[in-house]
Amino acid sequence: MRNTAIILAVVTLILLAIAYITGGFELVTEGFLTAGMTASQALLMIFAAFLVIGQLQTLVTSDMIKGWMQKYAGGRGIAISSIAGGLFPGGPYIFYPFLAGFKGKGISFYLLFSFVSGKQTYDFTRLPLEISLITPWIAILRNILTFPVPFIMGLISWRFFPQGVAGASWEEGE
């Protein structure tokens, strides 16, 4: 997060300099005003979005997700894995080690595949931010258009890569 802030600050400073060179103080002021206007409109919504995110992350635990993953298989398993992926709390530094923990524990490759795809496509804790920082209708349209992706990914891997990628067995630890 700190690195992101530094990169953003540097890029913003560069843009500020370009604005000053090309349009003078007037364009710089316009940039600040545009940013201020957006911030004043969005901040309360962002606050509410984080309240949702916190409650959701507390409600759905990793153990709950683990239980679902081990219980279902086949088409139903793909559907459950996709949704479970979307519900899984935490960023990549929690998500991927959690998944790696399934290696060699009898979870089919296609379930893992739809789980990863579900996390990236849905990520329900990211949805409030998507709605508040972009616009509700664009966020909803994107979610509708990509909704089937994790299911299709699961079905493709179930049909074409039942043993994992390049013949490596997921169950035995790829």
Add this chain to the structure above:
Amino acid sequence: MVVTTIIFFIIAGILFFLNIKHGRHMEGIQAGLRQLIIALPVILLALLLSGFLEVLIPEEFIKRWLAQEAGFTGVILGTFGGMIMAFGPYASYPIIATIYGSGAGLGTTISMLSGWTLLGLSRIPFECGFLGVKFSLLRMTLHLVFCIMAGTVAHLFDLWFL
């Protein structure tokens, strides 16, 4: 925006009551506020950056490469643009919103958003490290197809209905 904010507060309230059952309702509020405090500087910087982008991006560039008129080129550019935007959601979403607000087509915007969501390069090191390079390559290849499809459908929707 007001309606969305109200909806969020209602959802937060429902989740709060669901968490009361497990005695974790306050933990939920704390978790949310903690994340907000951590993310707020990045959000504010991203909004500032977006403000400058909005006043600096030349109209001609948007029209030629990203607007509805750009067609399939916009979808491809959007997909790869979203993919290389190696920031978290706090920074990426305001930037995508600005590009859309500046006149980018629906197809470009949706493919950029899908590209960031499904192909984001910032997650690749984790994925390769924990699940393997082959896993990551297979997922990226399939997701790339879906991003382009989503952008194309959005572009056609924009062309025919909006």
